[in-house]
Amino acid sequence: MSPRTHLTSADDVPEQGGWLFTVEEPNGSLQEVFLVRLDDGIAAWKNYCQHETDQELYREEIGAVVRDGGIVCPKHGSVFDAVTGDCENGPAAGSTLAEVAVTVELGEVYLTDDDVEFSHAGPASAGDDDDDDDTPGSTSHLRF
Ligand code: FES
Structure with a gap:
């Protein structure tokens, strides 16, 4: 079992917007993960849609x-349950978000997932040394 990694204070995870960090996958690739506040804790989901x-x-x-x-x-516009990651509507219906294990202890959030390693806070591109914008071109059809 790998040691847990401190991420942030639970108070720093806003009810709207979440808190983004980046992990390294076993194959060495970087993967963004975001924390969301739940009624009774914090969940962490990999930052991509299942559709x-x-x-x-x-x-x-x-x-x-x-x-x-x-x-x-x-x-x-598919909506994923923030607790379970399940989606029952829209084009992503029947899918579940990819979870990352975290725990909250004494108000602090820790990464406890043995399958990934913490890389840095913020987006994957924040770990780049070059100035090239090589992030995928996500687009939105919705306005919030
Ligand atoms: S519902 Fe997320 S990309 Fe289509």
């Missing part, structure tokens, strides 16, 4: 859109 995996759920301009306990995909 079109190049579409981010957490966008730099608006963060993650959470409405009535659901995370709304900005592209086509």
